[in-house]
Amino acid sequence: MTDFRTDGAAALDWAARYLERVDELPVLAQVKPGELTARLPQSPPEQAEPFADVLRDLDELLVPALTNWQHPRFFAYFAVTASEPGILAELLAATLNQVAILWRASPASTELELRVVDWVRQLLGLPEGWHGHIEDTASTSTLAALIAARHVTGRNVVVCSEHAHSSVEKDARMLGMELRKAPADEELRLRVPDDLSDVAAVVATVGTTSFASVDPVRELAEAAHAAGAWLHVDAAYAGPSWICEEERWSQDGVELADSLVVNPHKWLLVPMDCSLLWTARPDEFREAFSLTPEYLRTADDAYALADYGPALGRRFRSLKLWAVLRCYGAEGLRAILREHVRLAELFASWVEESPDWELVAPQRFSLVVFRRNGSDEHNERLLERVNASGEIFISHTRLGGRYVLRLAIGNARTTEADVRRAWEVLNR
Amino acid sequence: MTDFRTDGAAALDWAARYLERVDELPVLAQVKPGELTARLPQSPPEQAEPFADVLRDLDELLVPALTNWQHPRFFAYFAVTASEPGILAELLAATLNQVAILWRASPASTELELRVVDWVRQLLGLPEGWHGHIEDTASTSTLAALIAARHVTGRNVVVCSEHAHSSVEKDARMLGMELRKAPADEELRLRVPDDLSDVAAVVATVGTTSFASVDPVRELAEAAHAAGAWLHVDAAYAGPSWICEEERWSQDGVELADSLVVNPHKWLLVPMDCSLLWTARPDEFREAFSLTPEYLRTADDAYALADYGPALGRRFRSLKLWAVLRCYGAEGLRAILREHVRLAELFASWVEESPDWELVAPQRFSLVVFRRNGSDEHNERLLERVNASGEIFISHTRLGGRYVLRLAIGNARTTEADVRRAWEVLNR
Numbered sequence: 096m097t098d099f100r101t102d103g104a105a106a107l108d109w110a111a112r113y114l115e116r117v118d119e120l121p122v123l124a125q126v127k128p129g130e131l132t133a134r135l136p137q138s139p140p141e142q143a144e145p146f147a148d149v150l151r152d153l154d155e156l157l158v159p160a161l162t163n164w165q166h167p168r169f170f171a172y173f174a175v176t177a178s179e180p181g182i183l184a185e186l187l188a189a190t191l192n193q194v195a196i197l198w199r200a201s202p203a204s205t206e207l208e209l210r211v212v213d214w215v216r217q218l219l220g221l222p223e224g225w226h227g228h229i230e231d232t233a234s235t236s237t238l239a240a241l242i243a244a245r246h247v248t249g250r251n252v253v254v255c256s257e258h259a260h261s262s263v264e265k266d267a268r269m270l271g272m273e274l275r276k277a278p279a280d281e282e283l284r285l286r287v288p289d290d291l292s293d294v295a296a297v298v299a300t301v302g303t304t305s306f307a308s309v310d311p312v313r314e315l316a317e318a319a320h321a322a323g324a325w326l327h328v329d330a331a332y333a334g335p336s337w338i339c340e341e342e343r344w345s346q347d348g349v350e351l352a353d354s355l356v357v358n359p360h361k362w363l364l365v366p367m368d369c370s371l372l373w374t375a376r377p378d379e380f381r382e383a384f385s386l387t388p389e390y391l392r393t394a395d396d397a398y399a400l401a402d403y404g405p406a407l408g409r410r411f412r413s414l415k416l417w418a419v420l421r422c423y424g425a426e427g428l429r430a431i432l433r434e435h436v437r438l439a440e441l442f443a444s445w446v447e448e449s450p451d452w453e454l455v456a457p458q459r460f461s462l463v464v465f466r467r468n469g470s471d472e473h474n475e476r477l478l479e480r481v482n483a484s485g486e487i488f489i490s491h492t493r494l495g496g497r498y499v500l501r502l503a504i505g506n507a508r509t510t511e512a513d514v515r516r517a518w519e520v521l522n523r
Numbered sequence: 524m525t526d527f528r529t530d531g532a533a534a535l536d537w538a539a540r541y542l543e544r545v546d547e548l549p550v551l552a553q554v555k556p557g558e559l560t561a562r563l564p565q566s567p568p569e570q571a572e573p574f575a576d577v578l579r580d581l582d583e584l585l586v587p588a589l590t591n592w593q594h595p596r597f598f599a600y601f602a603v604t605a606s607e608p609g610i611l612a613e614l615l616a617a618t619l620n621q622v623a624i625l626w627r628a629s630p631a632s633t634e635l636e637l638r639v640v641d642w643v644r645q646l647l648g649l650p651e652g653w654h655g656h657i658e659d660t661a662s663t664s665t666l667a668a669l670i671a672a673r674h675v676t677g678r679n680v681v682v683c684s685e686h687a688h689s690s691v692e693k694d695a696r697m698l699g700m701e702l703r704k705a706p707a708d709e710e711l712r713l714r715v716p717d718d719l720s721d722v723a724a725v726v727a728t729v730g731t732t733s734f735a736s737v738d739p740v741r742e743l744a745e746a747a748h749a750a751g752a753w754l755h756v757d758a759a760y761a762g763p764s765w766i767c768e769e770e771r772w773s774q775d776g777v778e779l780a781d782s783l784v785v786n787p788h789k790w791l792l793v794p795m796d797c798s799l800l801w802t803a804r805p806d807e808f809r810e811a812f813s814l815t816p817e818y819l820r821t822a823d824d825a826y827a828l829a830d831y832g833p834a835l836g837r838r839f840r841s842l843k844l845w846a847v848l849r850c851y852g853a854e855g856l857r858a859i860l861r862e863h864v865r866l867a868e869l870f871a872s873w874v875e876e877s878p879d880w881e882l883v884a885p886q887r888f889s890l891v892v893f894r895r896n897g898s899d900e901h902n903e904r905l906l907e908r909v910n911a912s913g914e915i916f917i918s919h920t921r922l923g924g925r926y927v928l929r930l931a932i933g934n935a936r937t938t939e940a941d942v943r944r945a946w947e948v949l950n951r
Contacts, residue, residue: 099607100539106611107531110618114527124630128826131634139642143852146608149845153615160631164620172628177620179527180574183534185617187581189794189843190538192592192605200600202552203588206559214567231659232836242697261814262835269670269812269833270698360836366617367838384697386689398556405697405833407690408660408788410795415617417577424571 102146109150110182114165118508121485122166124159131160162488167508170517171482171490173304173332173462174505177366180422184415185366195409198398205398208413211420212371218425219337219357222350226377228400229369229412233331234262236356236372237298239384239404241266243354243374244296244325246383255298256285258305260329263298283308283456287315291322299326299352301345302333305492305501307459309333313348320351328352331370333460335362336436339429342460354380362435362461362505363428364419369412372404435461435504438514442502445518455494461504464494467521471498477521487517530574537578538610545593546936549913552590559588590916595936598945599918601732601760601890602933605794608850612843613794623837626826633826636841639848640799646853647765647785650778654805656828657797657840661759662690664784664800665726667812667832669694671782671802672724672753674811683726684713686733688757691726711736711884711922715743719750727754727780729773730761733920733929735887737761741776748779756780759798761888763790764864767857770888782808790863790889790933791856792847797840800832863889863932866942870930873946883922889932892922895949899926905949915945 134156164175195201195208212227230236237260241253253267254275267274272295277288283306285299297319299310312328319326328349334357336342349355354374359365374380385402401407423431443458446465456464466474475498478491490501502517562584592603623629623636640655658664665688669681681695682703695702700723705716711734713727725747727738740756747754756777762785764770777783782802787793802808813830829835851859871886874893884892894902903926906919918929930945 099542099610100535102607103535103539103611103614104532106614107528107535110614111528111531113618123627126630128626128630129634131630132638135635135638138645139639139848140852141854143855144849146611146846146850149608149612149849157631157635160634161619161621162627162629164622164629165618172622172624175620175622177617179530180577182527182614182617182620183531183574184577186531186534186538186610186614189605189610189613190541190593191589192603192610192794193589194592194600194603194788194795196600198556199551199590201588201590201592202554202556202559203585206557206588207563207585210560210563211567217566231838232834234834234836238833245699265812265814265835266833268814271673360622366620367622367836384693386693386696405666405693406660406662407693408662408795410659418574420567421572421577422574424568426569427571 105147105150109153117163117165118167120163120166122163122169122488123482123485124162125485126160131156165506165508167506167510167513168487168517169506170502170504171488172503173361174503174509175361176364176505176507178364178419178423178507180418181364181366181415184418188411188414191411193411195411196401196407201411204409204411204413205400207417208400209398211413211417214420215359215371215416216373219334220343220346221355221373222375225373225375226380226403227371227373228403230372230404231368231370233260233329233356233358233370234266235405236370237262237327237329238266238269239372240327240354240356241270241272241296243380243383244327245270245272247325247376247379248295248323250293250295252294253296253298254288254291254294256300256303256310258283258303258308259298259300260304263329279308285310285315287311287318291318291324294319294322294324296325296327299328301328301330301349302460304332306456306464306494307333307462308456309345309459313351316348316351325353326351328355331356331358332361335359336432336460338425339432359416362432364423364431364507365415369416431507435509438504438509438511439463441511442514442518455499463502464499465502466497466499474498474500481520484520486520533575533578537581542593545591546595548591548594550591550594550597550916551910551913552588553913554588559584593934593936595934595938595941596915596945597934598930598932599916600931601789602931602937603789604792604933604935606792606847606851606935608846609792609794609843612846616839616842619839621839623839624829624835629839632837632839632841633828635845636828637826639841639845642848643787643799643844644801647762648771648774649783649801650803653801653803654808654831655799655801656831658800658832659796659798661688661757661784661786661798662694663833664798665690665755665757666694666697667800668755668782668784669698669700669724671808671811672755673698673700675753675807676723676751678721678723680722681724681726682716682719682722684728684731684738686711686731686736687726687728688732688759691757707736713738713743715739715746719746719752722747722750722752724753724755727756729756729758729777730888732760734884734892734922735761735890736884737773737887741779744776744779753781754779756783759784759786760789763787764860764888766853767860787844790860792851792859792935793843797844859935863937866932866937866939867891869939870942870946883927891930892920892927893930894925894927902926902928909948912948914948
């Protein structure tokens with residue numbers, strides 16, 4: 096068994112060294128499927144092994160199979176950051192091992208969660224009185240919102256944009272709800288559907304995964320409410336940008352939402368997992384989930400956060416959000432997000448100025464969607480080649496059938512030199 | 524901002540001191556609802572604060588509001604342990620910040636997860652060929668199982684025991700499925716229902732939350748399959764005991780299950796959250812969830828674990844399970860669980876030998892269900908008084924309308940002296 100102080104010092108040193116040298120590792124794992132599996136023992140050990148052996152195998156077996164999300168040249172999907180205060184808070188959360196199934200099981204976790212999620216509400220400029228809590232991912236937050244919407248409306252149809260995140264389709268499918276994907280306009284914004292009379296929920300996206308486009312939330316909210324439907328806003332990626340006044344244009348109409356998801360683990364420096372789910376209708380939302388069985392009933396379950404989502408057991412996730420908000424301050428977070436947006440705009444300007452490349456969607460937030468002149472196959476091979484180099488990692492999507500490339504900036508370590516390097520690699 | 528090495532050393536020291544002195548703290552938080560909230564700042568800081576301030580507030584504000592799940596005299600709900608290797612693995616997982624949305628996004632997380640969950644399968648003596656992965660909680664694991672069951676059977680009814688965990692009812696409600704709670708026999712075992720012809724899923728429990736009773740899994744599996752229904756087994760709490768041969772009596776028929784949930788964060792020394800979900804029908808299970816949208820499609824998604832449950836983003840949870848299995852070894856884990864069972868049997872023997880107390884359910888695994896002679900009010904006041912003392916924390920349930928007490932042993936720090944102390948406090 097472990098000597099916690101000695102092994103802890105070794106683990107901390109390992110973590111520090113990883114973060115110090117992560118930019119020397121390939122961004123995308125340079126292994127083939129099954130390669131790690133073949134190197135891992137087929138059966139568990141019968142006798143205890145020292146923790147040092149775990150660290151050794153972390154280096155020898157696991158590191159080569161990591162795609163390094165902490166790398167400053169990770170530009171795929173949405174780039175994220177597990178900042179240092181957030182990492183250390185996870186150490187503390189695991190140490191305390193709070194299982195906040197109800198208030199008395201962890202007053203600290205429950206009350207801190209409500210308070211710090213409200214801090215974020217204030218930072219984002221969202222309405223007072225909204226009830227917010229933490230889920231693991233936006234998939235789960237949206238799942239909970241759809242459950243509430245079906246409960247409140249008694250209807251079974253979900254409407255979202257053709258560019259909405261795949262989780263909306265997956266959530267609807269899991270719930271046995273019918274999904275209607277509605278077409279978007281030339282700016283990739285969901286067109287307001289004519290008839291919402293049988294619709295339980297309209298899902299509007301602020302910052303779509305493929306293009307960071309922004310649906311017309313106000314019009315959608317008004318149409319949804321006129322038809323008796325619920326409006327859920329997915330701002331998982333772009334929502335954190337509302338800490339900056341200049342990005343609040345994309346918040347127009349969000350104050351009319353019935354529920355909203357924003358992910359601090361995406362663009363607010365919090366390690367996975369931390370997805371915030373607010374609702375403007377907490378009583379109805381809670382009705383959809385609450386059971387309060389006898390063996391959990393106590394005199395003090397005014398704060399039962401499990402009554403707002405699928406899981407009963409809840410990790411002490413608010414600790415990392417609290418640590419990040421305090422150790423950066425609103426000012427520090429704004430500075431980092433502004434730099435990401437500046438770098439994305441800079442990259443987009445290079446694309447626009449070059450005769451070999453084109454921007455294929457309006458540049459929004461910290462995402463650039465672009466392609467090289469030439470065929471889809473050419474762009475696909477280009478992507479594979481640059482990712483195989485290990486120097487940068489970008490991803491792709493399709494627009495109007497065409498294969499296009501995405502460069503997303505979101506790691507706190509990313510500098511202008513890293514973005515310049517990406518441009519060089521792409522042009523090599 | 525943080526100096527990771529300096530602040531990390533402080534955080535580690537804080538964690539070590541917490542674990543060293545946790546037995547001196549009250550087990551149950553001695554605060555009133557809202558007391559912590561009133562002490563937390565209403566708004567987030569504009570400027571960055573040092574990490575040391577977070578640690579100071581952890582001591583001054585949060586510790587008094589903790590219910591100490593790591594305390595050796597935590598006997599409520601199901602007692603759990605975040606062991607040292609598991610805690611340190613969470614530090615590493617947060618550092619690496621893998622977001623395993625698909626194989627290439629983290630080959631290490633994906634392949635290690637499949638391998639270590641299979642290690643647990645071997646330790647528990649479960650059938651070869653089952654597909655296992657990690658969810659956050661048993662609520663989510665059972666939710667996923669019910670989704671698969673509905674997908675496969677096209678039916679909408681769930682059957683479980685009146686003593687099944689509340690999550691089954693909550694899951695069915697979230698999915699819009701009809702729940703039929705069936706009566707149990709005098710040994711608190713679900714009676715096999717006569718007609719399952721319209722049933723999607725039967726949920727059998729091995730180790731119910733209230734009484735640790737064991738449903739007749741074999742008979743339920745045979746009846747379910749004869750009627751074309753899915754059999755899901757909830758062994759969230761008791762499943763880990765199958766690492767000990769002498770507890771395998773409770774596994775009879777589990778090999779016939781279509782899906783099974785076992786929680787290493789309950790009784791296998793892994794910090795929250797780590798719930799294992801196996802299925803014997805992986806292809807059909809996957810069909811219920813898989814979408815594979817364009818922007819995630821790659822050539823190598825043979826290992827897409829997000830296709831077996833609700834969430835897309837996945838934390839590197841296998842790291843802590845791997846660390847715990849290695850640093851204790853099967854042998855070490857067996858020794859700890861056996862000691863827990865021995866202590867529960869010892870406590871049960873004191874109850875049986877005393878004229879003032881009675882055992883109200885057969886003693887199973889590491890749980891004792893009992894009451895003091897006298898009225899419900901008497902037992903309720905007794906529970907409130909012992910919990911308010913801070914010396915021990917136990918919980919309650921109801922059996923046949925009567926208020927009864929539960930003492931659950933599951934913390935690795937718990938010794939015979941702690942159990943003896945509980946008995947003294949209860950008799951004081």
